[in-house]
Amino acid sequence: MADSAAHPRWLQHHFTSAGQQRESAKLGMWIFLVTEILFFGGLFCAYAIYHAWNPDIFHEAHKALDWRLGGLNTLVLITSSLTMALAIRSLQVNKAKLANGYLWATILLALTFMVIKYFEYAHKFHVGQLPGKYYTYTGIEGTSPHIFFSLYFMMTGLHGLHVMIGIGVILWLIIRNRRGDFSNAYYNPVEMTGLYWHLVDLIWIYLFPLFYLVG
Amino acid sequence: MSNEHSAHGASQDHVMPVRNYLMVASALFVLTVITVAVAQVDFGAWNLVVAMVVATTKAVLVAMFFMHLFYDNKLFAAFFTGSFVILGIFIVITMFDTMERDRLYPEVATPIREHAIIYDDEGKPLKQNAHAGEGEHGEAAEHGDAAMEHEEGAAAEGGDEQGSEDATSGGH
C-alpha cells in the first residue's frame, strides 16, 4: 500500500476510501446507540411493569419530584443538543474555532444539567426518599413507594453517568480540535460524539415526562 | 453499498443551514412547554399516553434532524427503529404475564401481605375480603393461619428472624 499523497494520515489502511471509513464509523456508532437504547430499555421495562402494578402509588410518589427543575433540565439538555449539532455543522464548513466555541457551550450546559440534578438528589437524600431499604420518608401513603424511587435513582443516575461520560469525551474533542486534527474532510469523532450526545438527550426526553409529569 | 467519494473536497454529508437547526430546537422547546402544560390537566390514564406521544415526536425530531437520520443511509434508521421494536416486544410480552396473573385465581396475583386470612380459626377455607381478617388474629390456632400471621408479623414490626433472616425481613 504505497503511501500516496491521496492517503491522508487519518485514513486507516484497511479502508479503501474516506467515505467507506465514515460510513463504517457511523454504522458502528448507530449499533452502539442500539445497545444503549436496549440497556436503558431494561429499566424502562421495569418502570412500565411496576407502574402498571401500582399506578396510584407511582402517581402519589411522583408528586415528590419538582417538575420545574425537571423542565428546566429538559430545556438545558435540548439547548446542549443544539450547540452540539451546530459544532458539527461549523466543522462541516471548516470553521474549527467556531466549533470549539459550541463544544464549550455544550459542556457548560451539561454541567448546568448536572448541578440541577445535584440539587434534586441532595434534597431527596436529605428528606429520605431513597431506594429500597433506605427509604425513610413518610409523606407518601401506599405500601411500597420506594420502588418508584429505586427506579428514579437508577434511571436518572445512569443517565447522569452518561452525561458525565459525554462531558469527558467532548473535552477530549476540544483538545484534538485545538491541535488541528479536524477539518471539513475529517470530523468523524465529533460527529460520533454528537450522535451519542443526541441519544443522551433523547433518553432524557422520555425520562422527564415519565417521572416528573405523569409518574 | 458504500458510496465512493474522494478523500478531499467538501464533506459529502448534507450540510443543513443554521436556520433549520434553530427551527428544530424551537420546535423542541415548544413541545416541552406543551407536554408540561398538558400534564397539569388530569386525564387519568390518558396522561401517560399523551406524554409518550409528545415525547416520541420530540425524539423523532432529534433523531431525524440533529442525528441526520433523515439524510443518511436507511440502514441506520432500520437499526434504530429495530431496537425500539425489540424493546416493545420485551415490554408487551412481559406485561402479558405480569398483568394477567390473576385470570384464574385472584389470590395468585396479589402479594400475600394484603390477604390476611385465607382460613379462619377452625381451619375452614374462608373466602372473604382481605381486611375483615385484620382484627381478630387472636392466638395463632393453626399452622396455615399462623404462617399468614407471621408473614404479616414480619412486615409489620420488621426485622426479626422470620424465615431466613435476610430474605424476608426487609430491614426497616
Place this chain on the structure above:
Amino acid sequence: MSNAATHTEPLRSNLAVPDQIDEKTGLPRENYIQDGGKGLKSWLLTMDHKRIAILYLITVVAAFFVGGIMALLIRLELFLPDEQFFNADQYNQLFTLHGAIMIFLFIIPSIPAILGNFVLPLQIGAKDVAFPKLNLASWYVYMLGAGITLISIFTSAADTGWTFYTPYSSSTSTSVIPMTMGVFVLGFSSIFTGLNFIVTVHKLRAPGLTWFKMPLMVWGLYATAIIQVLATPVLGITVLLLTLERAFGIGIFDPAMGGDPVLYQHFFWFYSHPAVYIMILPGMGIMSDLIATFSHRKIFGYKFVAFSSLAIALVSFLVWGHHMFTSGQSEIAVMIFSFLTFMVGIPSAIKVFNWTTTLYKGSISFAVPMLYALGFLFLFTIGGLTGIVIGALSLDIHLHDTYFIVAHFHYVMVGGTVMALIGGLYYWWPKIWGRMYSRTLGVFAFLLVFVGFNMTFFTQFILGARGMPRRYFTYVEQFQPLHAFSSSGAMVMGLGFLLVAINLWWAIKHGKPAGSNPWGALTLEWTECTSPPIPHNFKETPKIEYGAYEYDRVIPTMEKQG
C-alpha cells in the same frame, strides 16, 4: 462477470510458488505469524484480526478445559448418591462455576471470536475487520471480565447456579457480586465483537461480493452479531440490577419489599434465550461450509439456509418464557411462549433438511472436519427434536428442571456448537498454521468424543423423564445406576476432548505443510490466500468470479485426505 460459463481451468492447490516457500519450515516465507512483528508485545498489541483470533483461541480453549474439569468433578461426585468428594456447598459452587465458565467464558465467545475473527475478513475479501482497535479492546475486556469472574472462585464462589435466580442470589452469603460484575464486563466483549462483524459485513465486502455470493459462515456470524448487539445489553442491565439489589437492597426483585422474583426471570431469560442462539448460529454457519466443501456440492437451498439464520435471530427474541413454564406465569403468557417456541424450531429443521439434501449426488470425503459435521447433524437433530418435546406445555410441566432439560441443552450446545467448533478448528487449522493435523488421531478422538457424549447425556434423558431433578447433590437410590453410567461416559468424552487438543497442538509445529487449498474449497480464504495468510490477507483486493459454493461452475482442486 460471466455467470453461466464454467470456470474451466482448475484452481491451484498452492498459491505460493516454490521460491516463496521457506525450505526449513515448508511454509510461505511471508505470513502473518513471522511478519506481523516479533515478541510478546507484537502479539499483545496486535491490530491484525488473525492474531487477535489466536489470542482468543488460547484463552477460550483454556476456559473450556477449566469448565470441563469442573464437569468431570461434578460427574465424579454424582457417581454415588451421598457425599463422595465434595460437600453440598462445594458441589453447588462447582455446578455454578461449570455453568458460568462454560457459557460466558467459553461457548459465547468461542466460534465468533476465534474462527469468526480469523475467517470473516478473509471470506469477504477484506484486509481486516472494520474496527481493529475495538477488536483488540474486545479481547482485553474479555480478559478483564474473566479475571473478575475467577476472583469469585477464590472468595467463596457463588452457589446460585449460572442463572442467579433471586431471592436466593440476593440473600446468599457467597460472593455473587464478583461473578455478576464479571458477567457484566464480559457482555461488553460480546457486544464489541458483534458490532465489529455487522459493520465489516455491511461495509468491507470486496466489490462484486453480493449478499448471496457470501459463504453461509458469514451469514451465520452476521445473524449471531445481530443477536449479540440486541440482547446482551439487557443482560448488562439485569446483572447490574441484581448487584444493586444485593449491595443496596433496592427492592426491585426482593419479595419482602414489593419486588417480584419472576420479573427477574423475565429479564434474565430475555437475554439468555437469544444467547443460546448466539451459541448455535455460528455453529450452523460452520456446518454449511463443512458440508458443502466436503461434498464438493453447491449447498442445497442456499437462500433458505441463509434466511433461516436471520429468521432464528429475530424469532429468538419472542420465546424466552419457555424457561419459566412452571414459575408462576399467567396462562396467557405461557400459551404465547409455547406457540412461539414451536415457530422458532422450524428454521432449524429447514437447515438440517437442507444440509442432509446437500449430501445427495455429492463426492463426499470423510475428512475429520466432515466427521464432526455428520456428528453435529446426528446430535443436533436429537437436541432439536427433544426441544419440541419440552416445548409442549403439559410435557414441560413434568420435565422442567429435571435432567431431561440438562440432556437437551447439552445435546444442542456440546452436540451442536462444540462439535461445529472442533470441526471448524480442524477445517481451518491448515489455513491458520499452514500445517495439517494427524488424521488417525483425529478419527480416534472423534469416536471417543461421540461415544462418550452419547453415553453421558442420552442416559440423562432417561433420568430426567423418570423425574430426577436438576442440581441435586444427592439423589434417591433408584437413579444410581444411570448416574454411574453417565459419569463413566463423561470420562470417555473428556479423554476425547483432550486428544483433540493434543492433535491440534502437535500439528502447529509438526504437521505436514498443507498448501493454500488442501480441501478444494471455493471460499476466498482458500482460493485467494496462502496458508498461513500474509499480514494484509490479499496481495490486491480479490475479484469475485464465482459464488461461495458454485461447484457446478468450478472444478475444485484434488483434495488431500485429511
Place this chain on the structure above:
Amino acid sequence: MDTTATFWLPVPASTVAQDIDALWSFVFWISTFFFLLILGMMIVFAIRYRRRAGDVERLDKGPSHNNPLEAAWIIIPTLIVLVIFVWGFRGYMKMTVVPANSMEVKVTGQKWFWSFAYPEGASSVNDLVVPVDTPVKLLMSSQDVIHSFYVPAFRVKRDVLPNRYQVAWFEANQVGEFDLFCTEYCGTSHSDMIGKVRVLSKADYASWLEESTIGAEGMDPVELGRKLYTAKACMTCHSVDGNPGNGPTFKGVFGHQVEFADGSSLMADENYIRESILSPRAKIVAGFQPIMPTYQGLLKDAEIDALVAYIKSLGAESE
C-alpha cells in the same frame, strides 16, 4: 389403563398423567421417525456418494434448489408442531384449572423442608397424606426463596414463590407412596428437601386425620414432644443421638453448660430452650450457622412445653 412405570416415565398415578403420557408417546414416536429419516438419508447419501479412490474432480451435477421440496419440509413440520402445541396446551389447562369439589391443603416451602396444613387442622412435615380418587388443591407459598413442588408420579410441578400463592392440583388414582422433590435450586440442602406423598384409601385417610389432630391432648408431654420432634422437622437439623447436624444435637443438652459463638456460655434450662425455639438467633451455639427459622406462631404453647419436656428427657438420660 395401565398403572405401571414405563421405560421412560414414572408410574402414571394421577388422572392427568394418562393424557400427558399419551402426548409423550405421540411426540416420542414422531421424533424417532424424523430422526431415523434424517439419519437414514445421511448414511445412505454418505455411503452412496462417497468419494472413491481414483475419482477425478468433476463439476457438481446435483440439484441446488427445489422449492416444492423446501415448502414441504416447512409446512409439514409446522402442522405437526401445531398439533403438539394444541394438545400440550389443552393438557396444561386440564392441569391448571382446579375441579370445584377439591380438598384444599396449604403447602409452605421453607429452606429445606415442606410443611402441610390440612383443612381439618392437622399438619405434617415432608409427608403429604391424601385420600385416593379425590382432587387435592395445593395452595403453596414459600417462607424464604423460590422452591418448586414436584411429584413425578402425578406429573405435577409448580414453583413456590415467596411473595405470592401458587395453585396446583392433582387427583391420585392409586394408593401408594410417591416421591416429592424440590426442583427449584434453593441452597445447601436443596437435594434433601424431599418428602413423600402417601395416598391412602378414604377410610385410612379419615383415621389418620382423626389420629393426628385429637391425639395431642391425651398424650404425656414427652411422648407428644417426641412426635413433634419429627412432625415439626426438628430432626432435619438436630439429632438425638449425639452427632451434630446443621444444628446442635439435643442429646445431653439440658442441665449442661452450652458455649455460644460470641464466647459467652449458659446453663441450658427451660427458658434457654424455649427462647431458642421462638427466637433462635438470640443465642448461637459455637460452631453453628444462624440458619434456624423461628417457630414463633408455628407451635402452640402446649407443643412448646412438650418439646422442652422431650429435650429435658434427652438431657437426663445421658447422666
